[in-house]
Amino acid sequence: MNLKISRRAAAVLTAMALFAGIASEAARADSLARIRASHTLTLGFLAGNAPFSDGDEQHASGYTIELCQAIAEQLRQQPGLGDLQLRYQPLTLDKALDTLRAGQVDIICSPMVETLQRRETLSFSLPVFTAGLGVIVRRDAPQSLLAPLSGQPIEHGPTWRATINQGLSKHSFAVLRGTTTVEWARQRIRELGLQSRLEEVDNYAEGVRQVDAREVDAFFGDRMVLLNLQTRQADPQALWVPEKLFVMSRVALALPRNDDDFRLLVDTALSQAMRGPAGEARYQRYFGAPSELSRTLFQLYPLP
The missing domain is CATH 3.40.190.10 (Periplasmic binding protein-like II)
Structure with a gap:
């Protein structure tokens, strides 16, 4: 009898631990709920990574920083988020992805190479650069x-x-x-x-x-x-x-895993920001006139 009780207790504890782990992961992954609650979008980025990202906690600039600012504008169109604030968080490369996994930032606004190993614990936006x-x-x-x-x-x-x-x-x-x-x-x-x-x-x-x-x-x-x-x-x-x-290599913005709603919003904002004359003008400000290959890839990345 005691053995059966012990086994049942172990099974219950295992199930509870599994449920807690799933719930914890789901809570971390619900970026939109966290952003709505805080009215803040936290942008992690690599400082000293110009022309893509540079700056400090007060101000950040660069090509992918501008793309993340376009994501913020997309969020401000959501009900109740018109006053959304931006918070910049400079990160070191060795800590950046761990910081995102822990939910301390909402997105990494510096280009990252998407690999199968990284996709085991993270998600990625559509490509933003080659x-x-x-x-x-x-x-x-x-x-x-x-x-x-x-x-x-x-x-x-x-x-x-x-x-x-x-x-x-x-x-x-x-x-x-x-x-x-x-x-x-x-x-x-x-x-x-x-x-x-x-x-x-x-x-x-x-x-x-x-x-x-x-x-x-x-x-x-x-x-x-x-x-x-x-x-x-x-x-x-x-x-x-x-x-x-x-x-x-194609590079993209790193996002929390298992958060399709947030990824859809991010990809929508990026597609709008990179498409058309305005998108090409932004590219030229940071990288100069694109080559034919760069222009072709640039046209392929945004989603319809």
């Missing part, structure tokens, strides 16, 4: 390093692999901690059998600083961000961002 992985180096770096990083043609004979290895081996490279670039760089180093040092940095500014100070030889990151930071250096001409793109 990011390209580039590199920044010093202009006075040896040609044996500059050539393979810039995509200059190299003889494809028996010495091709040796030539690549000679140029890249025994150099040091930096990547942004917590990004998909880390594993990409490690895999390239393994594939080529390089004797290279890989450093992980916490933000873009630190990566560029290390290249400028000759602490590392090159820093891989989003090419648009690298170009923006190059122009801010005391001697911009000392650094170089080649046109070569090593990886292209």
Whole structure:
């Protein structure tokens, strides 16, 4: 009898724990109810990630910040939310997604690569940009390093692999901690059998600083961000961002998982903000005139 009672009690406790977990997740996922209750939309973003996002708790700016402000305008059209306030929350890359999972921010207003692993615990908006992985180096770096990083043609004979290895081996490279670039760089180093040092940095500014100070030889990151930071250096001409793109990825805004109503509102606002002449004008303010490929992708992302 006691054994049966113990088993029943265990089953009840398990069911209660499961229900509590589901209820807790549902509560965290109901973004619209939380926003209506607080009359506040909390925008998490990565500072120092211009031209996409930059700023502090008082003010934020950038391309994806403007897209999030369009989401706020969409929310203000909802009944009872005409006085919706915006709250900006600067985040570090290593803490950003955990902060969103915990419900401390409503959305991440910096572009994130959508991966299957991240989709296990998060959701994502429709794509907002096509990011390209580039590199920044010093202009006075040896040609044996500059050539393979810039995509200059190299003889494809028996010495091709040796030539690549000679140029890249025994150099040091930096990547942004917590990004998909880390594993990409490690895999390239393994594939080529390089004797290279890989450093992980916490933000873009630190990566560029290390290249400028000759602490590392090159820093891989989003090419648009690298170009923006190059122009801010005391001697911009000392650094170089080649046109070569090593990886292209669609990026989106990270959202709470299992919250279809909020995601629908976000995608509706983004589609309206990116569509038509006004959307292209916003793009040009931050990135210049789009190429034909960029214009085609830009037209595909908004939903009808």
